[in-house]
Amino acid sequence: MPGWKEAQMAVEMQSPAEHTAAGPRTLVVLPTYNEADNIVSILERVRAQAPAVHLLVVDDGSPDGTAQRVRWVAQRMPGVFLLERKTKDGLGAAYRVGFAWGLDNHYDVLIEMDADGSHRPQDLPRLIEAMASGADLAIGSRYVPGGEIPNWKFSRRMLSKGGNQYASAMLGIGVHDATSGFRAYRAGLLRRMDFAGLRASGYGFQIEGAWKAVGTGARVVEVPIRFEDREHGESKMSKSIVVEALRLVTKWGLAQRATRARARLAHPFDGSNWAHAGLAGSKRGH
Numbered sequence: 001m002p003g004w005k006e007a008q009m010a011v012e013m014q015s016p017a018e019h020t021a022a023g024p025r026t027l028v029v030l031p032t033y034n035e036a037d038n039i040v041s042i043l044e045r046v047r048a049q050a051p052a053v054h055l056l057v058v059d060d061g062s063p064d065g066t067a068q069r070v071r072w073v074a075q076r077m078p079g080v081f082l083l084e085r086k087t088k089d090g091l092g093a094a095y096r097v098g099f100a101w102g103l104d105n106h107y108d109v110l111i112e113m114d115a116d117g118s119h120r121p122q123d124l125p126r127l128i129e130a131m132a133s134g135a136d137l138a139i140g141s142r143y144v145p146g147g148e149i150p151n152w153k154f155s156r157r158m159l160s161k162g163g164n165q166y167a168s169a170m171l172g173i174g175v176h177d178a179t180s181g182f183r184a185y186r187a188g189l190l191r192r193m194d195f196a197g198l199r200a201s202g203y204g205f206q207i208e209g210a211w212k213a214v215g216t217g218a219r220v221v222e223v224p225i226r227f228e229d230r231e232h233g234e235s236k237m238s239k240s241i242v243v244e245a246l247r248l249v250t251k252w253g254l255a256q257r258a259t260r261a262r263a264r265l266a267h268p269f270d271g272s273n274w275a276h277a278g279l280a281g282s283k284r285g286h
Ligand SMILES: Nc1nc2c(ncn2[C@@H]2O[C@H](COP(=O)(O)OP(=O)(O)O)[C@@H](O)[C@H]2O)c(=O)[nH]1
Pocket: 030, 031, 032, 033, 034, 035, 058, 059, 060, 088, 089, 090, 091, 094, 113, 114, 115, 116, 118, 230, 234, 235, 236, 237
């Protein structure tokens, strides 16, 4: 996997390590592909909602000039950084590089957020509060009480909700919105769960992250969010990303079942094998 050092560090207005805000050092990672019309407003609104957090944009050579706009903001706003990669390589790869940069620069909390206005900056403080209350992974959830998707058609809502129910049942993770890309990870959890080994892209990357977190015994909390339609431009998610997610969930779920069945056959009197056959993640919060 290419590390962040191969991506071009375009903005070094200040050393990230010199940041001395009180409390945990928090980095919001925003992957972008053609978000020139959205990114400036997102960066400004995130800063207004959460003044102490740093922001890292991971841009994949957007032809619409997204990176130039980020540079323009970074010259005016401290704590804004940009990693530029040459070619579009998917959301999962962008987060892997962004997280590697964040961990190397000693952030304690790393947050994923879309740069298109779907994830509201005003919901960010509640994710940060959940982390301050002890969560290892706080997921901004559309499918817990208080969560909303006001503008989605019935069919899209059913596809997303059904996909989530399938993933939760197959993997036994008990998360209502495992495909959500608005979430905060504690740095220690990312290291423990070997985030660099996450392979999927798109929705599959999010499900894989939630599954691995639960598998390491992380305390996972879902925080209700309101998911808006993107403000400008078009979605880059395709049918193939949905198909990839379903295929991977099925593969992981079957492999997990086979492993647990083998463990029960090998050690039929070991109670822990039976406990593990139920829902994973006993330390999960709600
Ligand atoms: N760096 C990078 N960002 C991407 C890529 N694909 C999507 N994104 C960004 O990921 C976020 C979510 O993508 P989006 O197309 O809005 O997906 P949707 O919300 O599921 O429709 C946005 O900020 C996109 O600009 C990619 O290949 N590379």
